[in-house]
Structures are given as structure tokens and as C-alpha cells.
Amino acid sequence: MDVGGTKTEGVAVDVDGTILARLRRPTEWGADAVIAGIVETTQALAAEVGFTAADILSVGVGVPGLVDAAQGRVLHAVNLGVESLDIARLAGAEIGAPIFVENDVKAAALGAASLRPDTAPMAYLNLGTGVAAGVVTGGRLWRGSRGIAGEVGHIPIEPNGRLCGCGQRGCIETLCGGGAVGRAWGRGGDYPVLDVYDAADAGDVEARALRADIARGAAAAVSVLVLTTDVETVVIGGGLTALADRLEPDLRAALRMNAAASPFIASLRLDERIELLAPGSPVAALGAALLGVEQPLSYPVGAADTSAVTFDKENPDHG
Ligand SMILES: [Zn+2]
Known part of the structure; x- marks a missing residue:
């Protein structure tokens, strides 16, 4: 999901990057509300595609601010009313799946790259x-x-x-x-x-x-x-x-x-x-979702080798 200053955009994706469901909801201000919003967005998407908690391999969160991806923490997210927030730890405890956190623009870059026909x-x-x-x-x-x-x-x-x-x-x-x-x-x-x-x-x-x-x-x-x-290419969004x-x-x-x-x-x-990019393209949410897939872009989207999907909870910053 892409947790922006005014709205949160969420997508449920399969391991090959196919978007199964998409939703948008307002973002509420402050640390507790941000964590609650991440948990509720995950639950709503899971319900929409018929996933149980055990089906969720990982949750990726893109946020505006300075992100410590290794710790799953955001600092100085002024648009969210958050000075410092351990998103991975707090949301992970409620969701029960690994949580990956990335700066929203970096997540969007990953999402935009996943839509390209090559890995240049x-x-x-x-x-x-x-x-x-x-x-x-x-x-x-x-x-x-x-x-x-x-x-x-x-x-x-x-x-x-x-x-x-x-x-x-x-x-x-x-x-x-x-x-x-x-x-x-x-x-x-x-x-x-x-x-x-x-x-x-x-x-x-x-x-x-x-x-x-x-x-x-x-x-x-x-x-x-x-x-x-x-x-090779500069994809422009925003x-x-x-x-x-x-x-x-x-x-x-x-x-x-x-x-x-x-x-x-x-x-x-x-x-x-x-x-x-076409306006409104959910690349930040898509890229966030792909954070949890090891080497997410080593294959063309739609032709995934699912054996490559692994998680290393000790070292989530596998980028
Ligand atoms: Zn400047």
C-alpha cells in the first residue's frame, strides 16, 4: 500500500505482480491511526480476494518520509503527523506477516519498473x-x-x-x-x-x-x-x-x-x-507490494518463477 498524506491506496497482488484487488481510503493523522489504517487496509484487501491471514506472504508499505528499510521504520513523515514510527514491528504484530517499508517514491520506482517489458x-x-x-x-x-x-x-x-x-x-x-x-x-x-x-x-x-x-x-x-x-528510460509520474x-x-x-x-x-x-505514466496508476502501492518478493523483477511480469519467493526476516532489506 501507498500511505499518502491524504489517501491510502492498497493493492492485493499475486506473486507474479498481477493486481487482484485495489482499494483507496482516507489516511488518518498520527501514529496510532497510521498503524490502524495499514492493518485495516490489509484486512479489507484480504477479505476482497478471499485470503486468510495465512495466505498473506508479506505486506509492503510505501510512506512519504525518511525510511530505514532495514528496520521497517519511518522518520520525519510530516504529512502523516509522524516523527518516528516502527511500522514493521507494530503493524507486523497485528497482521502476522512480514512488513516491508520503503519511501513512497522508491516504492513507486519499483512498481513502475515492474510494468516495463524489460529489466533495463x-x-x-x-x-x-x-x-x-x-x-x-x-x-x-x-x-x-x-x-x-x-x-x-x-x-x-x-x-x-x-x-x-x-x-x-x-x-x-x-x-x-x-x-x-x-x-x-x-x-x-x-x-x-x-x-x-x-x-x-x-x-x-x-x-x-x-x-x-x-x-x-x-x-x-x-x-x-x-x-x-x-x-535507459525515465518514467514520469506524480x-x-x-x-x-x-x-x-x-x-x-x-x-x-x-x-x-x-x-x-x-x-x-x-x-x-x-x-x-497514466494519471492514477497505482505504481507506489504495486511497488510496495513487490518489496517482499525476492528479486521481484528478475522475470517479466506474468511469467513468475514462484520458487524465487523467499523471505529473510533477519535481513528484510534485501535490496
Ligand atoms: Zn532543495
């Missing part, structure tokens, strides 16, 4: 309230040594740019993160990025500049991911993809403009290496 190295770039990415290589998440791999949102690209929540100036996230765009727009509204696009279409000068920033920031994120990891009909042409134009200025960048063919 790929990155998942999340353009949502914030901007972050996950890299999957050899069918496994590449976390880096401290779990920071893929945090492209906080790479500064404009020394005199807007102040970022992280304390730096001109981070990629200040250009194309929904939260930062909303603050820069400063006119309120429930969907400030949509308002920016609409106002830009109507000729508003400030909105047109912000709209250009979104494309420029997203293009920079794609460039950074390919230049640092040489992933809330901003609800505006794909306007975001995608802008992003492709920004990538082509960068290519026109540099034969080297042109040779990377970045505009051929991006793909936008």
Missing part, C-alpha cells in the same frame, strides 16, 4: 508536491549507501533562484515541485499548478514564466538522472501528470531546446527516453 536500468521521476526519483537496476532499487540515491529535487540549478524548503536556493524542486509552484504563484486555490497552466494559456505573464520553469526544472531532472545513472496534455509537450520542447544547444546533450536523445 530505469528511473522513476515523481513530479508531485515535491520532486524525487528512484532508480531501479537489475530489477532492484538502488538506494545508495544512505538511501539518498535519486533525490534529484534538491540539486540546485539556479544560484539566485527561489529559496527551497531544504535551505538551498534554486533547487530543481523550486521550479517544478507542485508545492513550490503554488507558493511562487501565491494566489491560493486547491490546484495552483492547474491555475498556473490555465492563466498561462490566458496570457498571464507571471504564469507563463512559472509554466516555463516547470518544464525547465523537469527537463533538468531528466538530464541529471540520465547523466548520472545512464538509465500529481503533475494529471496535466500531462500540457506538461508533456512543454517538457519535450525543453529537452529539445537543451539538445539544440549541445551536440553532447543531443546525443543522449533525452526526449526519446521519457515516458509519462
